[in-house]
Amino acid sequence: MGRVGVLLLNLGGPEQLEDVRPFLFNLFADPEIIRLPVPWLQKPLAWLISNSRAKQSQQNYSQIGGGSPLRRITEQQATALQQSLEAAGQPADIYIGMRYWYPFTEEAIARIKRDRIEELVVLPLYPQYSISTSGSSFRLLQKLWKEDPSLESIRYTVIPSWYARPGYVKAMAELIAQELDQLPDPSKGHVFFSAHGVPVSYVEENGDPYQREIEHCVDLIMQALGRSNQHTLAYQSRVGPVEWLQPYTEDAIEELAEQGVNDLVVVPISFVSEHIETLQEIDMEYREIAEEAGIETFRRVPALNTHPGFIDDMAKMVMESLESPRRLFSDVVEPDKQVKIYPQERSAWGLTPVAEVWNGRLAMVGFLALMVELISGHGPLHLVGLL
Numbered sequence: 001m002g003r004v005g006v007l008l009l010n011l012g013g014p015e016q017l018e019d020v021r022p023f024l025f026n027l028f029a030d031p032e033i034i035r036l037p038v039p040w041l042q043k044p045l046a047w048l049i050s051n052s053r054a055k056q057s058q059q060n061y062s063q064i065g066g067g068s069p070l071r072r073i074t075e076q077q078a079t080a081l082q083q084s085l086e087a088a089g090q091p092a093d094i095y096i097g098m099r100y101w102y103p104f105t106e107e108a109i110a111r112i113k114r115d116r117i118e119e120l121v122v123l124p125l126y127p128q129y130s131i132s133t134s135g136s137s138f139r140l141l142q143k144l145w146k147e148d149p150s151l152e153s154i155r156y157t158v159i160p161s162w163y164a165r166p167g168y169v170k171a172m173a174e175l176i177a178q179e180l181d182q183l184p185d186p187s188k189g190h191v192f193f194s195a196h197g198v199p200v201s202y203v204e205e206n207g208d209p210y211q212r213e214i215e216h217c218v219d220l221i222m223q224a225l226g227r228s229n230q231h232t233l234a235y236q237s238r239v240g241p242v243e244w245l246q247p248y249t250e251d252a253i254e255e256l257a258e259q260g261v262n263d264l265v266v267v268p269i270s271f272v273s274e275h276i277e278t279l280q281e282i283d284m285e286y287r288e289i290a291e292e293a294g295i296e297t298f299r300r301v302p303a304l305n306t307h308p309g310f311i312d313d314m315a316k317m318v319m320e321s322l323e324s325p326r327r328l329f330s331d332v333v334e335p336d337k338q339v340k341i342y343p344q345e346r347s348a349w350g351l352t353p354v355a356e357v358w359n360g361r362l363a364m365v366g367f368l369a370l371m372v373e374l375i376s377g378h379g380p381l382h383l384v385g386l387l
């Protein structure tokens with residue numbers, strides 16, 4: 001086997017407060033996050049949303065020390081994976097490709113080329129597949145491969161999702177058990193899985209397997225936990241005016257409190273590193289909601305980060321994928337699946353050209369109105385609450 005590389009894909013996060021605005025711009029300029037019927041509006045809209053969201057987002061990042069820990073943790077995971085592969089007799093170079101901040105995926109590919117990697121395993125650090133996360137990174141890679149024919153010499157294979165891996169499931173169950181055992185009565189702890197949400201339209205209109213994979217993942221972890229605790233799955237971090245997967249985490253916490261639940265063990269389920277949504281949203285915002293609703297104990301299960309059982313299982317997964325038939329980007333990303341904005345109008349009228357034109361007009365009117373509001377400093381559009 002030639003020289004082996006592993007490309008770890010991740011979202012990326014602002015490292016300091018000045019990075020927040022350009023990071024948000026990159027995120028909202030991604031058509032897998034917001035796809036507009038008129039592509040030329042993508043960047044102006046991303047500019048508007050990132051500008052109006054930046055202040056609130058900066059406040060959140062300042063509550064966790066002024067930046068995201070994602071790069072540092074991903075680098076630690078890369079080092080641990082490299083050591084685990086080496087110990088298992090499979091030396092490999094590990095590369096990190098972030099989607100919206102440094103080190104960008106493009107930089108990782110340039111290094112992979114420079115190092116003359118011959119066999120590449122593309123491994124997203126998202127356990128479950130979503131169009132908006134792994135899908136977006138695969139689509140970018142597919143584009144880079146199209147633009148640069150010299151990449152054809154790299155034999156690559158893609159791992160679309162891996163939430164059912166035994167090492168991952170076991171490590172999650174262990175971490176949950178550790179938190180339950182800190183409760184006065186472990187059997188009364190309610191295991192509360194909180195997944196990052198996605199708009200409902202991703203699942204219903206675009207066939208995103210994300211919800212199905214999250215639900216299956218929760219079942220597997222509860223089986224591995226092997227305890228009779230009650231559990232709930234809810235979705236957090238909604239953005240914008242459209243409907244996202246439900247129940248929403250804040251509503252589900254309040255409902256459980258009303259039902260008399262006292263002890264919550266919250267499990268972040270869609271991501272393997274600490275990040276803004278564990279450290280700020282769960283640990284601060286949802287904790288406050290829970291306490292106000294009367295929950296007495298609120299414990300959060302730590303993210304896996306460099307959990308040895310998890311890392312060794314990742315190393316095994318890499319080795320297995322090198323021995324398996326290759327999976328190409330085109331096997332995973334469906335070229336004609338498009339995520340679009342304004343799902344309400346679309347579901348009312350179906351995918352007709354009329355709806356497309358109407359959506360285009362709506363987007364344009366919304367854009368002009370937002371410009372007026374932004375320039376004048378006031379206006380009726382607190383539609384911007386979305387942003």
Ligand SMILES: C=CC1=C(C)c2cc3[nH]c(cc4nc(cc5[nH]c(cc1n2)c(C)c5CCC(=O)O)C(CCC(=O)O)=C4C)c(C)c3C=C
Binds near residue numbers: 132275
């Ligand atoms: C599986 C995980 C994730 C899914 C699915 C996901 C979808 C998704 N996210 C947004 C909008 C934002 N996400 C933001 C941060 C963020 N998102 C994820 C993971 C998933 N996103 C992570 C790990 C992070 C944090 C990175 C960090 O800095 O620590 C943000 C920025 C933060 C904020 O302003 O709230 C936004 C915005 C959408 C719209 C979406 C699906 C369409």
Ligand SMILES: [Fe+2]
Binds near residue numbers: 196237
């Ligand atoms: Fe997100």
